[in-house]
Amino acid sequence: MIAKARHAAVQSPTVRLRLWVDVALICVAVGFGVIVPIGSYFDPFAFRYSVPEHTGSMEPAINSASLLISRRADPGGLRVGDIIIFTRQSDGKEIVHRIVGIREGAGNKRWFTTKGDANAEPDVPDFTVDDYTYRVVAIIPFVGATAVLGSALEPRSRTR
DSSP, X not given: OHHHHHHHHHHSHHHHHHHHHHHHHHHHHHHHHHHHHHHTTSOGXXXXXXXXOXXXXXXXXXXXXXXXXXXEOOGGGOOTTOEEEEEOTTTOOEEEEEEEEEEEXXXXXXXXXXXXXXXXXXXXXXXXXXXXXXXXXXXXXXXXXXXXXXXXXXXXXXXX
């Protein structure tokens, strides 16, 4: 008798829809849980997935725990206003900033000036695009929260 009642409840269109939505959300969560860590080391499907260190320099365009989807940058295709991810030469730190200026140099080299949206001054010095420069194609707010939470829960080395 109870089994028939449960079976009848599952046959309800509302319950079936909710079941499918739950299954879809679980698949998406598992997918992001696999693709984001893998995508931060190489380019599966020609895209790179990353959660940048949050410094507030790109507020409000990129908030805390946003997931960035990017592609390798083609210097000829970059325009003023594009958000790019590049490695700062002075310390090797990865930076996410907006292009605010482009100038042509000798030998058809393009030099880019970048600036964080919340920063008063542009970054110094200008740079050229290399193999480790990416153009952000999508920003998904708060989806990267699990990656941020995971890094916060990592055990830290103890110093005495």
